[in-house]
Amino acid sequence: MALGQVDVAVVGSGPNGLAAAVTMARAGLRVELHEAAAQIGGGLRSEALLDPLVRHDLCATVHPMAPMSRFFQEFDLAGRGVELLTPEVSYAHPLPEGPAALAHRSLRATCAELGADGPRWRALMEPLLTHSQGLVDLLLSDQRGLPADPAAALLLAARLPVLATPLARRQFAGERARALLAGVAAHVVGRLPSPTGAAVALLLGHLAHGTGWPLVRGGSDRIAESLAADLTAHGGRISTGRRISDLRELGGARAVLLDTGPAELLRMAGPLLPDRYRRALRAYRYGPGAAKVDFLVSGPIPWADPRVGLAGTVHLGGTQRELFRQETRVARGRPGGAPFVLVVDPAVTDPERAVGGLRPVWAYAHVPHGDPTDPVRLVTERIERYAPGFADTVVAHHSRSAAELEQYNPNYVGGDIAAGAMTPRQALLRPVARWNPYRTPLPGVYLCSAATPPGPGVHGMCGYLAARSALRHEFGLREAPSLAP
Numbered sequence: 001m002a003l004g005q006v007d008v009a010v011v012g013s014g015p016n017g018l019a020a021a022v023t024m025a026r027a028g029l030r031v032e033l034h035e036a037a038a039q040i041g042g043g044l045r046s047e048a049l050l051d052p053l054v055r056h057d058l059c060a061t062v063h064p065m066a067p068m069s070r071f072f073q074e075f076d077l078a079g080r081g082v083e084l085l086t087p088e089v090s091y092a093h094p095l096p097e098g099p100a101a102l103a104h105r106s107l108r109a110t111c112a113e114l115g116a117d118g119p120r121w122r123a124l125m126e127p128l129l130t131h132s133q134g135l136v137d138l139l140l141s142d143q144r145g146l147p148a149d150p151a152a153a154l155l156l157a158a159r160l161p162v163l164a165t166p167l168a169r170r171q172f173a174g175e176r177a178r179a180l181l182a183g184v185a186a187h188v189v190g191r192l193p194s195p196t197g198a199a200v201a202l203l204l205g206h207l208a209h210g211t212g213w214p215l216v217r218g219g220s221d222r223i224a225e226s227l228a229a230d231l232t233a234h235g236g237r238i239s240t241g242r243r244i245s246d247l248r249e250l251g252g253a254r255a256v257l258l259d260t261g262p263a264e265l266l267r268m269a270g271p272l273l274p275d276r277y278r279r280a281l282r283a284y285r286y287g288p289g290a291a292k293v294d295f296l297v298s299g300p301i302p303w304a305d306p307r308v309g310l311a312g313t314v315h316l317g318g319t320q321r322e323l324f325r326q327e328t329r330v331a332r333g334r335p336g337g338a339p340f341v342l343v344v345d346p347a348v349t350d351p352e353r354a355v356g357g358l359r360p361v362w363a364y365a366h367v368p369h370g371d372p373t374d375p376v377r378l379v380t381e382r383i384e385r386y387a388p389g390f391a392d393t394v395v396a397h398h399s400r401s402a403a404e405l406e407q408y409n410p411n412y413v414g415g416d417i418a419a420g421a422m423t424p425r426q427a428l429l430r431p432v433a434r435w436n437p438y439r440t441p442l443p444g445v446y447l448c449s450a451a452t453p454p455g456p457g458v459h460g461m462c463g464y465l466a467a468r469s470a471l472r473h474e475f476g477l478r479e480a481p482s483l484a485p
């Protein structure tokens with residue numbers, strides 16, 4: 001296929017670019033996908049970074065949204081041999097004093113450990129579990145239509161006023177339940193408490209007791225590989241190692257789908273865009289950064305509370321009060337303090353990730369936007385605080401500061417792994433306030449990255465919804481193509 005002979009060009013091969021490309025190819029269109037990096041996958045890359053046999057997930061490693069995303073349900077990861085492994089303890093939150101708080105898959109087991117807060121935790125989560133698919137469909141939608149399950153929307157609306165405001169500090173009587181929920185809200189990477197933090201806490205928090213927080217057997221890149229295999233099986237072509245710098249490089253494709261953020265769109269098409277839209281893109285705000293460390297270690301993390309070692313994900317943020325204060329400080333661009341750190345020992349869930357006595361440890365810290373500090377010392381100290389002796393198990397490490405994360409992937413501006421601040425406005429109207437957030441004013445050109453609704457995470461829904469819109473408007477195809485294996 002030479003340039004100009006394709007129906008659809010997709011720029012970027014993250015989960016959303018791949019989801020868009022697969023959807024277009026499944027509709028019978030000729031698709032070419034262009035990726036700047038040498039390896040496809042965007043946030044779904046894995047690599048033997050520090051030892052030839054031990055694989056590290058370079059970005060996303062835990063996939064709470066994948067089992068419930070309509071795109072991945074249709075695509076059927078399991079039917080393609082991609083196995084999601086789900087730990088019995090979704091996440092743990094060690095505390096400065098006393099035993100750690102644990103979110104078990106079992107709601108009952110979780111509540112039993114929360115004392116007087118057990119019934120409150122149950123009252124918060126149980127109704128959401130009854131309406132889990134409705135809630136996920138609502139939050140992983142383009143946020144433009146009426147909810148298919150109005151009860152899910154009501155449950156969300158009833159919970160937000162408390163969790164999104166300083167009232168969150170009084171939601172529970174004890175520190176363990178408070179910290180558990182605050183740690184999940186912190187996944188929003190921004191000021192806390194906040195409406196978007198509350199929505200994320202309810203989405204991910206209830207999934208912890210439902211389909212769980214799985215990892216991919218072997219590594220996250222297995223998801224990208226299976227999407228790419230489906231694309232090529234349906235005639236699509238993939239080229240890597242060239243960053244598109246001008247949309248005109250894409251020849252005469254009838255539709256162009258960009259798995260990129262506004263900054264990259266401006267770079268590729270700035271002068272072609274109408275002034276108003278260009279100004280709106282320039283006003284798009286980026287949030288705090290993430291600074292990533294991959295460790296190669298010689299044994300399981302020696303958590304002071306050994307039950308933490310059962311958890312797929314560990315949140316290191318201290319008490320709710322400490323966590324809210326720290327996240328707000330980072331959102332204001334102030335360095336220092338004791339950063340919130342997420343830690344995953346993938347071999348807890350996927351024992352095959354440990355090879356020859358060595359295993360990977362995945363961690364990142366929330367830091368101010370664009371922070372250039374190498375995070376190794378800071379992250380090691382945070383883990384040591386709750387797992388004395390961890391540093392002695394470290395054989396090697398690899399790190400990327402927030403500033404370096406942008407060099408690795410242009411979508412993570414200033415290290416913002418959410419591809420744009422998750423403020424209430426930008427959660428709904430990303431990247432600009434338009435009825436169709438995917439269409440740009442340029443004929444046939446669409447955005448399909450996490451900078452469009454429903455936003456960050458590995459769910460493929462931004463790409464899928466953008467592709468559905470392009471199929472409708474550019475090719476007159478209203479029916480969704482089958483994505484089944």
Ligand SMILES: Cc1cc2nc3c(=O)[nH]c(=O)nc-3n(C[C@H](O)[C@H](O)[C@H](O)COP(=O)(O)OP(=O)(O)OC[C@H]3O[C@@H](n4cnc5c(N)ncnc54)[C@H](O)[C@@H]3O)c2cc1C
Pocket residue numbers: 011012013014015016017018034035036037040041042043044058059060061062063064065242243244245259260264290292364405408409410411412417418419448449450451455456457458459462
């Ligand atoms: C350190 C880290 C940890 C994370 N952990 C998790 C997690 O555990 N769970 C989770 O659900 N999410 C996680 N995320 C977030 C998740 O990875 C992203 O939300 C998701 O990958 C976004 O998908 P996307 O397709 O929109 O963009 P991306 O995955 O960022 O992919 C965009 C692709 O486009 C390419 N590209 C950009 N511009 C151009 C251009 N001009 N020409 C050609 N190619 C271009 C980039 O190279 C990249 O490959 C994490 C992210 C990071 C960085």
